[in-house]
Amino acid sequence: xxxxxxxxxxxxxxxxxxxxxxxxxxxxxxxxxxxxxxxxxxxxxxxxxxxxxxxxxxxxxxxxxxxxxxxxxxxxxxxxxxxxxxxxxxxxxxxxxxxxxxxxxxxxxxxxxxxxxxxxxxxxxxxxxxxxxxxxxxxxxxxxxxxxxxxxxxxxxxxxxxxxxxxxxxxxxxxxxxxxxxxxxxxxxxxxxx
Numbered sequence: 001x002x003x004x005x006x007x008x009x010x011x012x013x014x015x016x017x018x019x020x021x022x023x024x025x026x027x028x029x030x031x032x033x034x035x036x037x038x039x040x041x042x043x044x045x046x047x048x049x050x051x052x053x054x055x056x057x058x059x060x061x062x063x064x065x066x067x068x069x070x071x072x073x074x075x076x077x078x079x080x081x082x083x084x085x086x087x088x089x090x091x092x093x094x095x096x097x098x099x100x101x102x103x104x105x106x107x108x109x110x111x112x113x114x115x116x117x118x119x120x121x122x123x124x125x126x127x128x129x130x131x132x133x134x135x136x137x138x139x140x141x142x143x144x145x146x147x148x149x150x151x152x153x154x155x156x157x158x159x160x161x162x163x164x165x166x167x168x169x170x171x172x173x174x175x176x177x178x179x180x181x182x183x184x185x186x187x188x189x190x191x192x193x194x
Contacts, residue, residue, distance in 0.1 A: 008126065009051070010035045011080075013044040013067060014059035023057060026115065041065040048078050055122055056080045059108075060087075060094075068094060072101045081122050081129075085110070145183040152186035155193040 010032050012023050020037045027035060036053075038044035040063045048056070056074045060067045067084065074080045075098075082103045086094045091107035098105060104125075106118050149171060156167040175185045 006031070008032050008054035008123075010055045010057065011038060011044060011047055011053040012036070012057050012059070013038045013041065013062055013070070014057075015039050015061075015063045016059060019059045022115075026112075026119065039063060041067055041070045044070060048074060048080070052078060053080045054126060056082045057085070058082065059085045066094075068097060071098055071103045075102045081126055083118055083122055145181075145186075148186040148190065149182050152189035155189055159193050 008031060010023075010027060012020050012035060014020050014023075014037070024035050032055075036047055038047050042064055044056075044058075044062075044067075047053075053074075056071070056078075058067045058071055066086075071082045071084045075082045082098075084094065084098060084103050084105045085108050086105060088107040088109070091105060095105045104118065104121065106114065110118075153164065153167040153171060156162050156170060157164060160167075162170065171182055171185060171189075175182045178185070
């Protein structure tokens with residue numbers, strides 16, 4: 001795996017210490033830290049309640065549960081990318097339940113190369129999701145600005161007697177003259193008339 005500037009937090013859910021040790025050996029400390037171990041689903045639930053994890057790797061079955069519900073919850077409610085390792089005999093059934101929730105599965109037994117490839121897929125998915133989240137944030141910010149500007153425009157129309165094109169031009173010109181954003185000016189107008 002290539003080294004990344006960003007570090008990713010990982011929760012490894014496994015009853016087997018040797019699996020946790022293998023994971024910590026595979027994940028470079030420069031890119032993955034902290035790497036937290038939970039030996040039971042209950043302990044893992046406590047861990048995700050305390051902090052967000054970028055990745056959750058579940059070596060199923062765990063002492064107290066298969067981990068299917070926990071995998072789905074981590075993927076949908078906690079926005080973690082989840083890799084669910086499940087025995088080959090039930091892999092198809094589990095995959096059918098969890099894949100629609102964005103959980104990645106890998107049948108066991110697997111080799112080091114399969115695990116390395118799965119970790120690369122998770123990183124690729126994380127990069128892709130990060131880009132989508134940034135784009136969503138930009139769109140939400142722009143929508144908020146439009147909403148505020150429209151509200152300010154209607155306040156100018158109702159309180160200053162301007163027509164809609166005049167209110168629009170006023171907002172653009174005033175923001176430009178004062179070297180502030182239209183959003184900032186809109187917030188001032190809303191505060192003044194609100």
